Amino acid sequence: MKILLINPNISHSVSDLIASEARRAASPGTQIEVVTAPFGVAYIETRFEALIGAYAAAQLAAEHEARYDALVIAAFGDPGLAGIREAVDIPVLGLTEAALMSACMLGKRFSIIAISRRITAWYRxxxxxxxxEGRLASIRCLDQPLRDIGAVQEDHETRLRELCLKAVEEDGADVLIIAxxxxxxxxxSIRADIPVPLVDGVSSAVRHAETLIALAPGRARAGSFAAPPHKPNQGLSPALQALLARERPAA
Amino acid sequence: MKILLINPNISHSVSDLIASEARRAASPGTQIEVVTAPFGVAYIETRFEALIGAYAAAQLAAEHEARYDALVIAAFGDPGLAGIREAVDIPVLGLTEAALMSACMLGKRFSIIAISRRITAWYRxxxxxxxxEGRLASIRCLDQPLRDIGAVQEDHETRLRELCLKAVEEDGADVLIIAxxxxxxxxxSIRADIPVPLVDGVSSAVRHAETLIALAPGRARAGSFAAPPHKPNQGLSPALQALLARERPAA
Amino acid sequence: MKILLINPNISHSVSDLIASEARRAASPGTQIEVVTAPFGVAYIETRFEALIGAYAAAQLAAEHEARYDALVIAAFGDPGLAGIREAVDIPVLGLTEAALMSACMLGKRFSIIAISRRITAWYRxxxxxxxxEGRLASIRCLDQPLRDIGAVQEDHETRLRELCLKAVEEDGADVLIIAxxxxxxxxxSIRADIPVPLVDGVSSAVRHAETLIALAPGRARAGSFAAPPHKPNQGLSPALQALLARERPAA
Amino acid sequence: MKILLINPNISHSVSDLIASEARRAASPGTQIEVVTAPFGVAYIETRFEALIGAYAAAQLAAEHEARYDALVIAAFGDPGLAGIREAVDIPVLGLTEAALMSACMLGKRFSIIAISRRITAWYRxxxxxxxxEGRLASIRCLDQPLRDIGAVQEDHETRLRELCLKAVEEDGADVLIIAxxxxxxxxxSIRADIPVPLVDGVSSAVRHAETLIALAPGRARAGSFAAPPHKPNQGLSPALQALLARERPAA
Amino acid sequence: MKILLINPNISHSVSDLIASEARRAASPGTQIEVVTAPFGVAYIETRFEALIGAYAAAQLAAEHEARYDALVIAAFGDPGLAGIREAVDIPVLGLTEAALMSACMLGKRFSIIAISRRITAWYRxxxxxxxxEGRLASIRCLDQPLRDIGAVQEDHETRLRELCLKAVEEDGADVLIIAxxxxxxxxxSIRADIPVPLVDGVSSAVRHAETLIALAPGRARAGSFAAPPHKPNQGLSPALQALLARERPAA
Amino acid sequence: MKILLINPNISHSVSDLIASEARRAASPGTQIEVVTAPFGVAYIETRFEALIGAYAAAQLAAEHEARYDALVIAAFGDPGLAGIREAVDIPVLGLTEAALMSACMLGKRFSIIAISRRITAWYRxxxxxxxxEGRLASIRCLDQPLRDIGAVQEDHETRLRELCLKAVEEDGADVLIIAxxxxxxxxxSIRADIPVPLVDGVSSAVRHAETLIALAPGRARAGSFAAPPHKPNQGLSPALQALLARERPAA
Incomplete structure (x- = not known):
């Protein structure tokens, strides 16, 4: 199996973190690759940044999907996920969705641990x-400026552990999603010290992608995830244009 | 007042419809202009097309907002609306949101009349x-291929009237949104023959835009609609880059 | 355009506040009048008081609607709004509904700032x-006795500003409704000091009333906002009786 | 025990039906009385009529409550119920609420059988x-004009039986509320022929009233069902005025 | 009338509390009996313990229902309630459901006072x-180890009173359920000191059981509470086997 | 990895179907075993039957879990799932939950295809x-008696295909769960002929079980999925007793 993780942001340091965790999580024999957005922002905290990241992810998906068995949109918040799922012919997953699915199989109510206050509205x-939303116990977040987006874990580990414990003790979380x-x-790395299951988006997405590839449930040829109907377009990249023009079997 | 309506699609014929209805609805003294997306698709029916339209709308918003008092994202489904609202310093409205607000002041439950089956999932x-969603009585739609996106009204008026009457009689709609x-x-044009109030997105958006300009409620400097925090970016258009780099007063 | 604001309570000092803000908010050429309930209580905090105010508002609506283009039920909580909307032939708006509509076009989640703890259940x-309710971030309230209902703003301005800031900082409000x-x-008057948009019910209602008059969406002749069916009645005021007996065109 | 049922409408024939069913349902030793609204409409189908009935019910409650152990607002839709519950010192019940409580103890999802299409929005x-609302399977209704509100059962029994069977077979109702x-x-009278439990509002309300009297859970002196705070009022009936002026023990 | 309360746990001291409160609450002429589970745990705090209690309750229901007019599953959380309601031919009630119904007739939002933190997820x-859930203001709980499950009231009365007052003052509860x-x-015993109505599960269940017996709404022969369809089974107790094999009239 | 699927019913023919599909779905190297309930019914359609199946599943889980890496409760409806998840120290999955998680990663709204009308309430x-529930488009079901629970697929394949197509065309399903x-x-076997992705509970559960084993998110030592607190019990099987008495590390 070949899985491509698309970092919809421009931070290569974050792409490295993604690649490292994805390879650690993948089954033997699964090949993992990561691409980084050529345009966009350092990391997404807002709906506007997500809108940009969604377009970057769509571009990258159109360019690369032919050589992979599944795609992962590798930013929490899943920019562009539902749209890209319509357009390409292989499974597409997102970090949030994948983490939510893992969490739902481990408990009833989950909390999300996030890197900034501003990001919480988008996550919600x-x-x-x-x-x-009915199963969301809380979103807890760091509230200090981030020195370096590739070094958040080292810089803030103590505070992140505290947020995890608070979510369990005060918010009633059965499971925590590290977002x-x-x-x-x-x-x-902190699992042993936290008394409830911890879910990570990247490893969840990689494993669930392998599952969807193996289950081979079939591609939507009807319903709202069939490919967009053919219609005039202009000004799009050659890859996007080719994707929209692709002939598919009728429903 | 100067209001810019952004057609996030490439169809100039639809831009003409928008401009015509917008000017008819505007208060005396309000100037209406319409721009058409330089890239994208003919009209949006799916999440993927909406993702493209959102990026086009964001580009146009960044380029033009400095010369207007309010923006309207002039496609039902409001591609990019929430994101663009964060980024620019003037009110931004969308056709769906504006129509929903009008409908809510005229009745309790509303139905939406739409141009294709495929579009209904995105509207929902x-x-x-x-x-x-708790006030949505139904979405009723045309289910025939559209010959010409600028001529849907003439081609399908009889069927559209039937859909309106069905929504009232069978779905319990108090108000209809022509989407x-x-x-x-x-x-x-069909108002006299339909026994419940009819709401149009373009005219609602223009009038609500005038209202938000007049009320001058203040720009968000905190909360999730404050401008995105400054951070590194690359590969964006000069207008987008300038918008993200703009200095704003602190909260 | 002529708009009548109906104060469903007996406080003339509050009617004066309403009239003053309504006139400030209205478009040039719009005439504003305010009537005060001849029976009822000083201000509404509970469901029982709202029940009385609703009946007073209905009486006043029946007496006056023939000479206006729109009515506004000028108490937050909108006593009698949905019922009166059925009965009269012109648009009817309420302060809460109008404020909610404004707020929804300015952000995602809103908080309400209220004058007493007791009033919060009715507002919720x-x-x-x-x-x-899914977009309600919180209701924050004064919790001290009110010396004079016409002087709440002067007496409690400092505390009201604090409530506003708390709602933004602790409850995640994108917009505030001053209720x-x-x-x-x-x-x-406090807009400049609060870092998110502030919405006022009276000015929102006046502007939205102008919009509904201008859009002329049509009167319901079917659905649950058509006029009540004719049937025997007794003991009602002449105006109410005449309203219920009015002949209307069939659906 | 003495229970007063308040018919918030002017139809004495309906009051007779209420009295008859209430007496049949009451425990031995319970005294049942019924009063009929001196003003209002023949029966309530709309929000506007409910607004009138609510005020009539409030008046009657204020006049009579001192001599009873519990009140029942004897119209489906419960006009004025929540308000009157605040104001008087004895339990107050409504036909809808009482029927819903019975239904919830007999199954999961219920349907409501109603006398006119127009009435269904108010019931919903x-x-x-x-x-x-999550447990409401459907509302099914008669859709013919009613010759005589006191004779609906005889005139339409066949159709009402059909509606009951449809609700079970097509809507998935576990229980039916005859509204x-x-x-x-x-x-x-039709119980034997319908294959699921049937719930009646009047008998449910009488029995639940007896229960609340017997359980004696205490009167609210705090929270949103405490009596309305004292404040100026004018123009109210002596009974309403006295009720609002009554001194109660502090919380 | 004869009502059997089934304690799905093995604690005879709790059965005694149940019997005592049930007899105090019952109408004159109602006979109350209590049986205690022959297998299971001391009291239920978790879903796993509830699963065991549900099976014990089902066994006891099958053994005893023939001699009673109604059954009450006498543990808050209602283990097995919905299933047993399908299987037996008399009304079956649970403490939670019965308390919720009482609470809903006394106010809008209720809080639950519980004996341990662990039990709150199951109650929710x-x-x-x-x-x-939309009417649940909060669940407040003791958070100390319980010395003796039959003596919780004496051991913790002061703390339980405090929890009641907090729920009213801080959580906005209109009614409290002592769970x-x-x-x-x-x-x-504490009613006089708490300023909102207090609801007890046992007394509510007994009274509501009397009501359902008196109303005689009919047994479900269709819908999801009809008896389970006949099919092969094995390894069940004679009473369960007989219950599943019982012939019933067709719908 | 070793995964045990627990058939909570007594039908060995269904256990064979489960084993066959589970082995086909498992990764190379994963060992699959299936046990069949020694007591209970042929298959579960109702809440009462689910209550019995839950207890049987709990017994089997207690007896066998020590020798496996994960358990699957192999009946749609997941009898006992949440409870057993608390009690054992390895991941536990259910067919419904696993199918829902797969479906959510393939589309937005799903329909369920079921074997009998009676079973639909339990599934809902x-x-x-x-x-x-907000993503459930519909539940469609066979409505004929089942000759042989192990032969439903052969006997009813044509009708099952029809139900699938109806759910896509009329109910708006993006994904179908064959339940x-x-x-x-x-x-x-029918995948090629149905135009949307098809999800199967057994294969989903096996793959998701492998994922949870591989992710090793940690066992809950706090929150509502920690093991039930120690307390007196009696009359339980030795395996259940041992499970409840097991010492675990504190939170």
Whole structure:
């Protein structure tokens, strides 16, 4: 199996974290690659940044999907996920969605641990659009400026552990989701000290991608995840244009 | 007042419909202009097309907002609306949101009349993200191929009237929203024959834009609609870059 | 355009606040009048008081609607709004509904700032009956006795500002609604110091009333906002009786 | 025990149906009385009529409550119920609420059988304000003009039986609520032929009233059902005035 | 009338509390009996313990139902309630459901007072499965080890009173539910000191059982509470086997 | 990895279907075993049957879990799942939950295809308790008697295909869940003819079990999925008793 993780942001240091955690999580025989957005911002905290990241992810998906068995949109918040799922012919997963699915199989109510206060609204809306807000116990977040997006784990580990314990003790979380590509791998390193299961988006997404490839449930040729109907377009990259023009079997 | 309507699609014929209805609806003294996306698709029916339209709308918003008092994202489904609202310093409205607000002041439950079956999932999710799914009586839609996106009203008026009556009689709608820029103005022309209030997105958005300009409620400097925090970016258009780099007063 | 604001309570000092803010908010050429309930209580905090105010508002609506283009029920909580909307032939708006609509076009989650703890349950239920509880971040309230209902703004301005800031910082509000006719105009006077948009019910209602008049969406002749079916009645005021007996065109 | 049922409408024939079913349902030793509204409409189908009935019910409650152990607002839709519950010192029940409580103890999802299409919106909103919309399987209704509100059962029994069977077979109802005072007693007479439990509002309300009297849970002196705070009022009936002026023990 | 309360746990001291409160609450002429589970745990705090209690309750229900007019599953959380309701031919009630119904007739939002932190997740899920989570103000709980499950009231009365007052003052509860068979009767003894109505599960269940017996709404022969369809089984107790094999009239 | 699937029913023919599909779905190197309930019913359609199956599953889980890396409760509806997850120290999955998680990664709204009308209420409640009812497009079911629970696929394949197509065309499903162990494997055999992804519970559960084993998120020592607190018990099987008495590390 070949899985491509798309970092919809421009931070190569975060791509390295993603690649490292993804390779650690993958089954033997699964090949992992990561691409980094050629345009966009350092990391996504807001809906506007997500809008940019979604377009970058769509571009990269169109360029690369032909050579992979599944794609992962490797930013928490899943920018562009639902749209890209319509357009390409292989499974597409997102870090939030994948983490939510893992969390739901480990407990009833989950909390999310996040890297900034500003990011929490976007995360809340992502949980809502997954229809799972009723199981969200809380979102707890760092509230200090981030020196270096590739070094959040080292810089803030103590505080992140505290947030985890608070979510369990005060918010009633059964499971914790360590959110955001910059925290990829943290779940593994602090697991022993936190008294509830910890879920990581990157490793969840890689494993669930392998599952969807193996289950081979079939591609949507009808319903709202069939490919967009053919219609005039202009000004798009050759890869996007080719993707929209691709002929598919009718429903 | 100067209001810019941004057509996030490439169809100039639809931009003409939008401009015409917008000017008819505007207060005396309000100037209306419409711009058309330089890249994208003919009209949006899917999440993937919305993702493209959102990016086009964001580009146009960044380029033009300095010369206007309010922006309207002039496609039903409001591609990019929440993100653009964060980034610019003037009110931003969308056709769906504006139509929903009008409908809520005229009755309790509303139905949406749409131009294709495929478009309904995207509309439903837009209503959900507005938190108003509990008041959605139904979405009724045309189910025939569209010959010409600028001529949907003439080609399908009889069927559209039937859909309106069905929504009242069978779905319990108190109000009807005629959805989508290609249907701009239809509400006005069939109003006399439909026994419940009819809401049009373009005219609602223009009037609500005037209201937000007049009320001058203040720009968000905190909360999740403050401008995105400054951070590194690359590969963006000069206008987007300038928008993200703009200095704003602190909260 | 002629708009009548109906104060469903007996406090002339509050009617004066309403009139003043309404006139400030209205477009040039719009005429504003205010009537005060001849029976009822000083201001509404509870469901029982709202029940009385609703009946007073209905009486006043029946007596006056023939000479206006729109009515506004000028108490937060909108006593009688949905019922009166059925009965009269012109648009009817309420302060809560109008403020909610403004708030929804400015952000995602809103908080309400209220004049007493007791009033909060009624406000929460009004938000619920608008179907918008999912976007309510919090209701924050004064908790001291009110010396004079016409002087709440002067007496409690410092505390009201504090409540606003708390709602932004601790509850995650994107927008604030300054609730209740006794606070009409406060939003304008403290706007510069609060870092998110502030919404006022009276000015929102006046502007939205102008919009509904201009859009002319049509009167419901079917659905649950058509006029009540003719049937025997007794003991009602002449105006109410005439309203219920009015002949209307069939659906 | 002495229980007063308040018919908030002017139809004495319906009051007779109420009295008859209430007496049949009451425990030995319970005294049942019924009063009829001196002003209002023949029966309530709309929010506006409910607003009038609520005020009539409040007046009657204020006049009579001193001589009873519990009150029942004897119209489906419970006009004024929540308000009157605040104001008087004895338990107050409504037909809808009482029927919903019975239904919830007999199955998971219920349908409501109603006397007119117009009435269904009001019923749906009553279920919503009870927080139970998630358990509402459907509302099925007669759709012919009613010759005589006191004779609906005889005139339409065949159709009402059909509606009951449809709700079970097509809507998945576990329990049926026969709604509206004009149908009081119908549940009993058709019970043997309907394959799920049938709930009647009047008999449920009488029995639940006896229960609340017996349980003696205490009167609210705090929270949102404490009596309305003292404040100036004018123009109210002597009974209402006295009720609002009554001194109660502090919380 | 003869009502059997089934303690699904093995604690005879709790059965005694249940019997005592049930007899105090019952109408004259109602006979109350209590049986105690022959297998299971001392008291239920978790889903796993509830699963065991549900099976014990089902066994006891099958053995005894023929000699009673109604059954009460006498543990808060209602283990097995919905299943047993399908299987037996008489009304079956649970402490939580019965308390919720009482609370809903006394106010809008209720809090639950519970004996341990661990038990709160199970209670929350019970409220959710009743569809009433929207009215749940809070669950407040003791957080100290319980010396003796039959003596919780004496050991912790002061703390339980404090929890009641906090729920009213800080959580906005209109009504309080004193939860769990070990607290049966506490509501009565502290009622005078708490400023909102207090609801007890045992007394509510007994009274509501009398009501369902008296209303005689009919047994479900269709819908999801009809008896389970006949099919092969093995290894069940004779009573369970006989219950599943019983012939019933067709729908 | 060693995974045990627990058939909570007594039908060995269904256990064979489960084993066959589970082995086909498992990764190389994963060992699959299936045990069949020694007591209970042929298959579960109702809450009462689920209550019995839950207890049987709990017994089997207690007896066998020490020798496996994960358990699967192999009946749609997941009898006992949440409780057993608390009690054992390895991941526990259910067919419904696993299928829901797969479906959520393939589309937005899903329909469930079921073997009988009676079973649908139980399935609906299972989706609700997973918090995902907002994404449920419909449940479609066979409505003929089942000749042989091990032969439903052969006997009813044509009708099952029809139900699938109806759910896509009329209900708006993006994904279909083929529900119930008796239909294990059907998804695979009809996949090519159905125009949306098909999800099977058994194969989903096996793959997700492998994922949870590999991710090793940690066992809950706090929160509502920690092991039940120690307390007196009696009359339980030795395996259940040992499980409840097991010493675990503190939180």
């Amino acid at each position: 809306e992502t949980v809502q659009s997954n229809g799972l 955001g590509a910059p925290l990829a791998g943290l779940a593994r | 999710e837009t209503v959900q993200s507005n938190g108003l 989508g820029a290609p249907l701009a103005g239809l509400a006005r | 239920e009004t938000v619920q009956s608008n179907g918008l 209740g006719a006794p606070l009409a105009g406060l939003a304008r | 909103e009553t279920v919503q304000s009870n927080g139970l 509206g005072a004009p149908l009081a007693g119908l549940a009993r | 899920e019970t409220v959710q499965s009743n569809g009433l 769990g068979a070990p607290l049966a009767g506490l509501a009565r | 409640e299972t989706v609700q308790s997973n918090g995902l 119930g162990a008796p239909l294990a494997g059907l998804a695979r």
